[in-house]
Amino acid sequence: MLQNVGTEEAIKRWDTFADTYSKNHSEQGDLHKEVFLNPTILSLLGNVRNKKILDAGCGEGYLSRILSKSGARVTAVDYSPRMIEIAKERTPKELLIDYRQSNCEDLNNFKDKSYDLIVSNMVIQDLTNYEKAFQEMYRLLVNGGSFIFSILHPCFITPECGWERNDSGEKLHWNVDKYFYEGAYEQGLGDKQKMLIFHRTLTSYINTLIHTGFVLKSLVEPKPSEEILKKYPSFEEDFRCADFMVFELKK
Numbered sequence: 001m002l003q004n005v006g007t008e009e010a011i012k013r014w015d016t017f018a019d020t021y022s023k024n025h026s027e028q029g030d031l032h033k034e035v036f037l038n039p040t041i042l043s044l045l046g047n048v049r050n051k052k053i054l055d056a057g058c059g060e061g062y063l064s065r066i067l068s069k070s071g072a073r074v075t076a077v078d079y080s081p082r083m084i085e086i087a088k089e090r091t092p093k094e095l096l097i098d099y100r101q102s103n104c105e106d107l108n109n110f111k112d113k114s115y116d117l118i119v120s121n122m123v124i125q126d127l128t129n130y131e132k133a134f135q136e137m138y139r140l141l142v143n144g145g146s147f148i149f150s151i152l153h154p155c156f157i158t159p160e161c162g163w164e165r166n167d168s169g170e171k172l173h174w175n176v177d178k179y180f181y182e183g184a185y186e187q188g189l190g191d192k193q194k195m196l197i198f199h200r201t202l203t204s205y206i207n208t209l210i211h212t213g214f215v216l217k218s219l220v221e222p223k224p225s226e227e228i229l230k231k232y233p234s235f236e237e238d239f240r241c242a243d244f245m246v247f248e249l250k251k
């Protein structure tokens with residue numbers, strides 16, 4: 001657990017990690033996105049043709065490209081200059097995605113009520129000031145617009161968690177500790193790189209969203225579909241515990 005780390009340190013680490021991170025991403029994202037997040041997020045977004053969408057924390061941009069190919073008018077922001085560079089390199093000219101290097105916690109260059117939909121895929125737990133980011137998302141949405149975001153499941157992915165195994169290495173059960181800790185901790189993603197994750201309880205997420213003015217439409221704890229299991233049978237064990245949570249909110 002860490003004290004005195006904030007947005008600038010978090011984004012410095014993402015910028016350093018951007019190339020390694022992006023190598024792991026195809027046009028469907030990484031494996032977890034293909035299996036769990038894309039089916040949920042795309043089904044919640046529905047028909048995006050001609051919709052104005054903000055992809056908040058776009059990374060290397062795979063989701064922006066999927067949405068743009070489906071006819072959406074996409075603006076994509078990320079605070080890491082290197083992520084934005086990679087996203088632009090990976091985006092064919094005919095996809096008119098407006099990439100901008102910006103901080104989701106302060107989008108003051110963006111006008112009120114400019115988007116029909118806002119999507120933020122695995123970003124909110126990376127933000128120091130998620131309250132401010134929620135206020136910005138609310139401000140940028142048209143009345144009746146939707147905000148859909150995914151995060152690591154706050155009840156199961158905590159600063160101290162992992163499988164309890166027996167002597168032969170067999171998985172017995174998933175341990176969870178430090179649930180009520182709120183703040184930064186480090187999570188190893190690459191060999192050397194450690195990203196900053198900001199843990200909050202489920203209550204804090206929901207109360208902050210309600211306080212911001214959002215109406216909670218649905219919550220999803222994605223599981224692999226039958227079809228996906230045929231392709232990737234090893235995901236069978238993901239029926240034991242949820243790794244992700246997806247929120248659907250309305251302004």
Ligand SMILES: C[S@@+](CC[C@H](N)C(=O)[O-])C[C@H]1O[C@@H](n2cnc3c(N)ncnc32)[C@H](O)[C@@H]1O
Pocket residue numbers: 007010011014015029033056057058059060061062063077078079080083102103104105120121122123126127
């Ligand atoms: C886990 S990645 C997800 C990227 C992308 N949404 C995807 O699904 O592939 C988190 C992204 O959030 C970006 N990010 C972190 N803090 C941010 C902030 N304050 N403002 C904008 N982007 C931020 C990082 O640079 C990184 O690209």
